[in-house]
Amino acid sequence: xxNTALLQSDQLRDAAAAAEPQQxxxxxxxxxxxxALLGAILINNEAMDRVSAFLEPPHFFDPLHGQIFETAGxxxxxxxxxxxxxxxxxxxxxxxxxxHLTVPQYLGRLAANAxxxxxxxxxxxxxxxxxxxxxxxxxxEDMVNSAYDAPIDFPPDSQIQEAETRLYDLAERxxxxxxxxxxxxxxxxxxxxxxxxxxxxGHLSGLSSGLTDLDNKxxxxxxxxxxxxxxxxxxxxxxxxxxxxxxxxxxxRSETQADGTxxxxxxxxxxxxxxxxxxxxxATRILSEQAEVASEKIRRGMITEDEFRKLVSVSxxxxxxxxxxxxxxxxxxxxxxxxxxxLKRQKGLDLLIVDYLQLLSGSSKKxxxxxxxxxxxxxxxxxxxxxxxxxxxALSQLSRQVEQREDKRPQLSDxxxxxxxxxxxxxxxxxFREEYYVERQKPREGTPEFNDWQTQMMAVSGKAEVIIGKQxxxxxxxxxxxxxxxxxxxxNLAKEFQMPERYE
Numbered sequence: 346x347x348n349t350a351l352l353q354s355d356q357l358r359d360a361a362a363a364a365e366p367q368q369x370x371x372x373x374x375x376x377x378x379x380x381a382l383l384g385a386i387l388i389n390n391e392a393m394d395r396v397s398a399f400l401e402p403p404h405f406f407d408p409l410h411g412q413i414f415e416t417a418g419x420x421x422x423x424x425x426x427x428x429x430x431x432x433x434x435x436x437x438x439x440x441x442x443x444x445h446l447t448v449p450q451y452l453g454r455l456a457a458n459a460x461x462x463x464x465x466x467x468x469x470x471x472x473x474x475x476x477x478x479x480x481x482x483x484x485x486e487d488m489v490n491s492a493y494d495a496p497i498d499f500p501p502d503s504q505i506q507e508a509e510t511r512l513y514d515l516a517e518r519x520x521x522x523x524x525x526x527x528x529x530x531x532x533x534x535x536x537x538x539x540x541x542x543x544x545x546x547g548h549l550s551g552l553s554s555g556l557t558d559l560d561n562k563x564x565x566x567x568x569x570x571x572x573x574x575x576x577x578x579x580x581x582x583x584x585x586x587x588x589x590x591x592x593x594x595x596x597x598r599s600e601t602q603a604d605g606t607x608x609x610x611x612x613x614x615x616x617x618x619x620x621x622x623x624x625x626x627x628a629t630r631i632l633s634e635q636a637e638v639a640s641e642k643i644r645r646g647m648i649t650e651d652e653f654r655k656l657v658s659v660s661x662x663x664x665x666x667x668x669x670x671x672x673x674x675x676x677x678x679x680x681x682x683x684x685x686x687x688l689k690r691q692k693g694l695d696l697l698i699v700d701y702l703q704l705l706s707g708s709s710k711k712x713x714x715x716x717x718x719x720x721x722x723x724x725x726x727x728x729x730x731x732x733x734x735x736x737x738x739a740l741s742q743l744s745r746q747v748e749q750r751e752d753k754r755p756q757l758s759d760x761x762x763x764x765x766x767x768x769x770x771x772x773x774x775x776x777f778r779e780e781y782y783v784e785r786q787k788p789r790e791g792t793p794e795f796n797d798w799q800t801q802m803m804a805v806s807g808k809a810e811v812i813i814g815k816q817x818x819x820x821x822x823x824x825x826x827x828x829x830x831x832x833x834x835x836x837n838l839a840k841e842f843q844m845p846e847r848y849e
Contacts, residue, residue: 373478374406375471382468383413384459387429387452390421396469404476409439409448413455429453477515484511510683513690552613552696552736555592557837558824559811563772566593566696566736567818571727573702573766575741575755576776581809582740583622584630584833585776586698589738590615591631593696594666613695613735614667616688618681620704624670634834635659667692677706678725689733697733699726701740702766720765727769741766743775753782757814773815778828779805809835 385392397418402411416435417427425431429452436448446454491504551565566572566589576582596612619627633640636659638652648656669692671684681699688694699705707718707725723739730737743759755775760766767773788794809828813821827836 372406372482373475375475376407376410378468378471378475379405379407379410380455381459382465382472383410383417384455384457385465385468386414386417387427387432387456388459390417390427392465393418393421393427395466400469400473404473406472406475406479409442409451412436413452429456480515484508484515506680506683509687510679513683513686552593553596553611554589555596556589556824556826556835558826562813562822562824563816563819566738567771568734568736569731570736570771570817571723571730571769572736572738572772572774573741573760573770574738574774574776575743575760575766577743577747577753577755579781580776580778581828581833581835582776583700584828585811585835586700586738586740587627587630587833588634588835590617590668590696590698591635591663591666594668595663597667597695607693609693609695614693615669615696615698616685616694617668617670617698617700618676618684619670619672619700620674620676621700622672624672627670627672630833631663632656632660634832635663637832640833674704675706678722681705682725682729685729685733689735694733694735697730697735697737699737699739701742702726703742716765723765723769727771753777753779754810754812755814767815770815771817772813775812775814777810777812778808779810780808780828808838 382392382396400414402415402418405411405414413432413436416432420427420431429449432452433449436452439448441447442451488504488508491499492501551563551567551570553560553565554563574582574586593613594615597609597614598611599607599609601607617627629640629643632638633643636652636655638648638656642648642652643656669688676684685694685697702719702722705722707721726737726739741760743755747753747755747759754777757767757773760773788798807827807829809826811824811826813824815821825838827838828834829836
């Protein structure tokens with residue numbers, strides 16, 4: 346009996362719940378703000394100028410409002426007046442809003458109830474912010490649906506990557522492409538840069554590479570530049586860029602601004618995409634260089650107790666440097682861009698390094714034109730450098746035609762696979778070590794040629810050249826550096842050992 350009563354009670358409660366109207370959550374919107382903005386535009390077309398930089402038709406919740414905004418924008422762009430009367434012809438055949446109100450009549454009502462032009466920007470921002478919130482809801486729903494469906498060709502890693510990219514695009518949309526900057530503002534930025542260079546040690550306008558002669562030639566690594574560092578295998582491309590990366594990270598110093606943000610004063614935070622070497626191999630190189638213990642001895646465990654203590658001591662100091670390594674191989678230019686943006690947002694970023702360019706992939710399918718793919722990659726890297734406002738140093742291979750010439754010094758025409766590398770780059774540099782080629786020409790000992798070879802070997806031993814083949818902001822020419830092969834370390838060459846400069 347008691348069970349029957351309990352069952353009846355549950356049924357009554359379910360029936361009562363079913364009788365109550367269910368509450369549905371509507372997507373965030375503000376129809377009144379949309380109406381006020383459109384009215385302001387219709388009575389004074391200058392209101393369009395205040396919102397056109399960030400507001401687009403899809404941002405309106407009401408599709409009709411988006412159509413009115415788009416049509417008015419096209420008329421204003423064509424130099425015509427957008428009023429309820431001039432817009433009437435475009436909406437005469439539109440479906441009435443209800444049985445008492447046509448769209449042309451609605452246009453007149455919008456203008457009659459218009460707000461002041463002063464408030465147009467605020468109303469536009471309200472419409473935009475609500476559109477972003479709706480986009481976040483859609484993004485979240487897509488993530489949930491993808492996670493539930495679990496398609497075979499869309500693994501979780503890809504879902505996370507896509508979600509990160511979409512979230513970043515949503516956050517950054519409207520920050521870039523703000524339109525024209527006045528020449529006065531550009532001049533102010535130029536003066537600020539000159540002042541910063543004047544006050545900074547070494548008087549550099551860009552990041553110091555830690556290599557004095559190279560910095561003097563380039564003025565440091567310049568913000569928004571795409572710098573290509575190319576060379577044949579065994580020339581020391583990775584060694585040089587690793588030295589630069591650690592020099593920049595080691596010199597990092599920042600100060601807190603009035604608004605609570607951190608401003609880099611010296612050095613910088615470095616992101617390093619190591620597509621060929623593992624993070625451990627890269628760390629071993631830097632450790633060898635800093636501790637002055639041959640990397641070969643570290644790898645083979647052929648170190649003394651004193652050397653081991655030195656390695657531990659140096660590694661503790663090195664661990665404080667803001668150098669972040671991504672060792673994922675075979676990533677695409679889109680994935681690289683997403684990860685670089687994430688690093689800048691979370692940790693900050695002042696220099697980005699890619700080792701090396703030919704190991705990146707584009708969006709093209711396998712088998713498509715490789716030249717087009719390299720073009721996409723270099724164009725993407727240059728756009729990313731401008732977007733993040735940091736220098737990007739990308740390593741590149743050279744074609745084998747260098748080996749067939751008597752003079753092995755590389756040239757711009759040796760860049761492999763695409764002319765876009767030279768075209769998109771702001772700076773193209775080549776690493777060249779004549780010692781590498783002379784060493785392989787060693788004749789038999791005791792011959793007259795051997796004495797000549799020894800003399801030549803002494804002249805080139807421990808030296809390297811960085812040949813600047815292209816530079817948008819400065820001169821081209823060769824910079825001579827010291828190279829210690831056992832530590833894979835580049836350094837400044839003492840003046841008495843420098844040869845006269847070569848100019849192309």
